[in-house]
Amino acid sequence: MQREAAIREPLIFGDKSYQDITNDVVGPIEGSAPRTWKILVTLTGLVALYGVGCIMYLIGTGIGVWGLNKTVGWAWDITNFVWWVGIGHAGTLISAVLLLFRQKWRMAINRSAEAMTIFAVIMAAIFPGIHMGRLWVGYWVFPLPNQFGSLWVNFNSPLLWDVFAISTYFSVSLVFWYIGLIPDFATIRDRMVKPLPKKIYGILSFGWSGRAKNWTRFEEVSLVLAGIATPLVFSVHSIVSMDFATSVIPGWHTTIFPPYFVSGAVFSGFAMVQTLLLIMRKAMKLEAYIHTKHIEYMNIVIIVTGSIVGVAYLTELFISWYSGVEYESYAFINRFSGPYAWSYWIMMTCNVISPQLYWFKKLRTSLAFTFVLSIVVNIGMWFERYVIIVTSIHRDYDPSSWGEFHATPIDIGIFVGTIGIFGTLFLLFARFFPVLALNELKTILKSSGENYKKLHNTDNH
Amino acid sequence: MYDDDDVLMRAAETLVAKGLKVKEVYSPFPLHGLDPIIGVKRTRLAIAAFMYATGGTCLALLGMWYFMIHDWPMNIGGKPSFSLIENLPAFIPVTFEFSVLCGAHGMAITYFLRNGTLPGMPATNPDPRTTDHMFVMEITTDENHSNSADEIEGMLKDTPLVELSIKDYE
Numbered sequence: 001m002q003r004e005a006a007i008r009e010p011l012i013f014g015d016k017s018y019q020d021i022t023n024d025v026v027g028p029i030e031g032s033a034p035r036t037w038k039i040l041v042t043l044t045g046l047v048a049l050y051g052v053g054c055i056m057y058l059i060g061t062g063i064g065v066w067g068l069n070k071t072v073g074w075a076w077d078i079t080n081f082v083w084w085v086g087i088g089h090a091g092t093l094i095s096a097v098l099l100l101f102r103q104k105w106r107m108a109i110n111r112s113a114e115a116m117t118i119f120a121v122i123m124a125a126i127f128p129g130i131h132m133g134r135l136w137v138g139y140w141v142f143p144l145p146n147q148f149g150s151l152w153v154n155f156n157s158p159l160l161w162d163v164f165a166i167s168t169y170f171s172v173s174l175v176f177w178y179i180g181l182i183p184d185f186a187t188i189r190d191r192m193v194k195p196l197p198k199k200i201y202g203i204l205s206f207g208w209s210g211r212a213k214n215w216t217r218f219e220e221v222s223l224v225l226a227g228i229a230t231p232l233v234f235s236v237h238s239i240v241s242m243d244f245a246t247s248v249i250p251g252w253h254t255t256i257f258p259p260y261f262v263s264g265a266v267f268s269g270f271a272m273v274q275t276l277l278l279i280m281r282k283a284m285k286l287e288a289y290i291h292t293k294h295i296e297y298m299n300i301v302i303i304v305t306g307s308i309v310g311v312a313y314l315t316e317l318f319i320s321w322y323s324g325v326e327y328e329s330y331a332f333i334n335r336f337s338g339p340y341a342w343s344y345w346i347m348m349t350c351n352v353i354s355p356q357l358y359w360f361k362k363l364r365t366s367l368a369f370t371f372v373l374s375i376v377v378n379i380g381m382w383f384e385r386y387v388i389i390v391t392s393i394h395r396d397y398d399p400s401s402w403g404e405f406h407a408t409p410i411d412i413g414i415f416v417g418t419i420g421i422f423g424t425l426f427l428l429f430a431r432f433f434p435v436l437a438l439n440e441l442k443t444i445l446k447s448s449g450e451n452y453k454k455l456h457n458t459d460n461h
Numbered sequence: 462m463y464d465d466d467d468v469l470m471r472a473a474e475t476l477v478a479k480g481l482k483v484k485e486v487y488s489p490f491p492l493h494g495l496d497p498i499i500g501v502k503r504t505r506l507a508i509a510a511f512m513y514a515t516g517g518t519c520l521a522l523l524g525m526w527y528f529m530i531h532d533w534p535m536n537i538g539g540k541p542s543f544s545l546i547e548n549l550p551a552f553i554p555v556t557f558e559f560s561v562l563c564g565a566h567g568m569a570i571t572y573f574l575r576n577g578t579l580p581g582m583p584a585t586n587p588d589p590r591t592t593d594h595m596f597v598m599e600i601t602t603d604e605n606h607s608n609s610a611d612e613i614e615g616m617l618k619d620t621p622l623v624e625l626s627i628k629d630y631e
Contacts, residue, residue, distance in 0.1 A: 018489065018594035143528055152528035156537055161554040168562040175569045182578060183592070187489065190589035206573065207582025210591055212501050214576050215491040220504045221572045225565055228514070232561050239554055439490040446467075 010450040011105055013288040018442050025436050026188050028284055033431060036283065041431075044423035051417010054410050055130060063133050065410045071403035072394050076411040077131045079385040080418065083268070084124035085166070085240055086261075086381060089233060090269025091117025092173050095180075096229035099222065104448055105297050107440040108289045112280060113273045114177040115433070119425040120272070121170045123418040128162075130414075158242040165239040169232060176225050182208045183218070184434040237265040244388065250331035251392030254319075260312035267305035267351070268381035270298050274374035278367060280430055289436055292365050299364040302377065306355030309384075313352060331392055339404060340391040343383050350380020464623045466492050469596040472620035473498050476600070479616055485599040487591040506575075510568035517563025521556045587626075595623070 016024075058065055068075055091114040098106035129138055141163045143153050153160050185205035192198040208214070241261035244252040274295065281290040320332040336344045354376050358364040395402045429435070463469040470492065473483055483499040486492070495501075526545045529535075529552075534542040542548055573579055591597050600617070602610050610627075617625055 022489075022593045143524065150533060152533055154535070154537065155525050155529050155555055156540070156542075156548070156551040158554075161558070164555045164558040164562075168558040172561060172565040175565060179569060179572070183490075186584065186586075187592040189584065190586070190592045202584065203581055205584070206578035206580055207584050208576075208578050208592075209584055209586040210487045210489060212486040212488070212492070212495055212499060213504075214578070215488065216496055216501055217504045217506055217572055217576060219491050220506045221568060224507050224510050224568060228510070228561050228564055231557075235554070235557060235561075239558075242554075442490040443493070 008448075009293045011108065011289075011293065011448040012441065012445060013291060013450050016288065016445065016449055018445065021436075021438060021441055021445065022187055022191070024286070024288070025184075025434050025438055026191055029188060029432060029434070030191070034283075037427065037431060041424060041427045044420045044427060047416060047420025048424045049420075051414055051420050054413035054417055055126070058130055058410055058414065059135055063131065065408060067406045067408045067411055069403055069405070071396070071401055072390055072405040074389050074393065075405045076386075076407055076415060077127045079382065079389055080415050081124050081127035081131075082240060082261075082385040082389075083382050084120045084127070084418065085237065086265035086268045086385075087272045087378075088117045088120035088124060088169075088173075088269065089237060089262075089265035090273045091115070091120075092169075092176070092229050092233045093266055093269065094273070095176065096226040096233060099226040100230060103297075104444050105294050107437055107444060108286075108294055109273065109277060109298075110440075111177075111180065111433075111437045112277060112429070112435050113269075114173065114180075115429045116273060116276060116426065117173050117269075118170070118177060119422050119429075120269075121166065121173065122425075123422050125166060125170065126418060158239065158246050161239045162243055165236045169236045172225070172229055172232060176222075176229060179218070179221055179225070180437055180440075181433065182206055183210065183439045184437065186210065187438055188434065234262055237262045249392055249396065250325070250327040251335070251388065253328075254316060256312055256315055256319075260309065260316075263305040263308040263312070264351075264381060264384060267302060267309055267355075268378060270301050270305070271374040271377035271381070274298055274302075274370055275378065276426060278371045278374070280435065284430065284435065286436065289441065292367070295367060295370055296365050299358045299370060302355050303358045303364075306351060306377070310352035313348065327397060330395075334395055335387060335391045338391065338395070340387065340394070343387050344391065347380055347383040347387050350376050351384060354380070463596045463598070463621070464594065466490075466596055468621050469598060470495055470498065472622065473598060475620060476598075476616060481600060481613065481616065483598055484601050487586045487588075487597040487599070489592050489594060489596075492596075506568055506572060509571050510564050513567025513571075514560045514564030516567075517560040518556055520563070521559035522552065525552045525555065 012021075014020075063077075066075070066077065068077075091110070094106050094113045095110040098110075129135055132138055141153060141160065143155075182205055185201050186208035189198060189201035189205045192201055238258035238261065241257035245254055245257040247253060277290055278295070281287055317332055317336075320328045323329070335341070354373055357369075357373070363369050390405050394404055463472065466488065469486070469488075473486070473495065476483060477498055477500075486495060486499060488495075496503075522545070525548075529542045529548065530545055536542070540548075545552075586592065587597055587599065588595065600613060602613065614625070614627065
């Protein structure tokens with residue numbers, strides 16, 4: 001049997017048996033909803049409804065209700081899109097890349113991180129959709145046979161690559177998540193007493209029975225999906241960055257964009273996972289499964305990706321000067337000293353300086369500090385996209401067309417609304433779905449559970 | 462029925478050594494190392510996934526050749542679309558995404574069909590506890606003609622099992 005070094009901190013605390021894991025995770029689903037959950041879901045539901053209202057108004061009236069103008073044609077819409085897609089990178093990174101690296105600590109967090117990914121990608125997909133203005137002809141982005149003289153979409157365009165990247169990423173993440181959920185739904189199905197929930201979980205579990213051959217296939221599918229989802233994670237945000245990098249706008253036309261966007265995405269994704277998990281572990285009493293060690297590992301990922309992002313910011317700045325291109329230099333001087341300098345300095349503070357605090361062990365193992373910093377990072381990453389998009393295009397080659405962007409209440413309403421929809425979906429997930437990967441946690445109980453580790457240690461002496 | 466994965470694994474080893482054939486094992490999580498003991502072959506799903514993905518690559522290239530080169534070639538930004546090879550760099554991202562799409566979904570569908578797990582299918586595990594904390598080993602007399610039912614029962618009782626249920630399927 002596989003054993004782990006005694007010096008490693010156990011991943012599962014307490015004296016747990018297989019049945020305890022099931023009880024701890026499925027118990028909250030069986031009971032009635034706690035009052036805090038009801039209050040939270042009402043709040044996020046109201047915000048979500050407000051957001052849906054703003055979206056309806058936007059579709060009914062036209063995208064003129066946003067603050068966009070002829071100079072600044074992309075602003076909050078695409079900022080929000082890139083922000084949400086970025087957040088959606090942590091889930092698949094945790095479940096795919098960390099699976100390939102055999103990181104066992106991922107098992108406590110992968111289920112909820114993947115759920116977060118899926119909801120975040122849905123939120124992201126809203127923005128280019130409504131930005132088209134005429135949502136009802138949105139299907140024109142796909143290469144469908146048509147009556148317009150057989151006009152096809154342009155496969156040379158990064159915007160079309162993005163259509164393929166986002167839809168592939170969304171559907172593959174969904175399948176990956178659901179395949180992992182099936183055995184856990186079966187566990188719930190077999191525990192449920194009331195007929196209706198039993199029936200529903202029975203349908204959701206696809207008749208899973210846990211035969212030896214099923215498990216062999218399950219592990220193979222997980223491994224192969226992880227193998228192909230890994231390059232997918234990196235490709236998606238690379239392609240998002242190409243929406244900018246293949247243009248000729250100073251400030252966008254940069255070869256550093258793909259790696260810089262990918263690490264920025266992982267950075268913000270992990271921050272969002274931290275924000276949600278720190279609340280969830282307290283609310284659902286999962287302290288035995290998600291503890292300081294998990295948070296510390298995630299904070300280390302945040303230092304690494306945050307530092308890569310910081311280096312990328314400085315490289316961009318240096319290259320804009322070193323290139324000797326007047327327009328390119330001006331774009332960056334304008335960034336840190338122009339009318340949007342405030343957003344640039346918010347970005348620099350939140351994304352470059354704040355994660356460096358995690359070099360102190362005391363800070364990176366402090367849950368309260370992590371919670372605050374995860375929100376700071378999320379704010380910083382939103383401003384990063386705002387800086388890249390708005391400050392680059394508000395002053396272009398022709399000074400007579402320079403302009404500024406001012407957000408309208410609809411801009412704000414839709415953005416806040418997507419946070420509400422996201423929150424509602426996540427709360428529903430936490431209430432009705434197994435929030436930890438039961439079957440995976442059970443496989444590591446004997447090698448990384450506290451009680452079993454103690455047992456092994458006494459055996460050895 | 463056993464209450465521990467390692468106990469079941471050792472029991473399976475002794476039983477197979479005595480010449481019994483284990484029909485099936487039901488467990489709440491994957492048991493590593495069990496497959497060679499009870500004679501479960503390696504799955505070929507990965508090969509299937511590779512074939513689906515290759516199919517996706519071909520389909521994506523064929524589609525883009527038809528849309529962009531053959532049916533309606535356009536001159537975009539002074540970069541005309543006259544041959545697949547010359548335009549290939551711009552087609553790589555979509556080719557990659559489409560291969561992943563076909564590979565992942567093809568494999569997932571094959572996985573569901575081969576497992577017999579589809580929406581609305583009835584559960585077939587013999588005991589509801591096998592998805593929680595119990596491990597069941599199924600042995601049929603049909604597959605073990607050399608031993609009588611009583612002999613099998615005796616052998617099973619020698620292993621540290623928790624429960625034994627005998628069912629008559631005739």
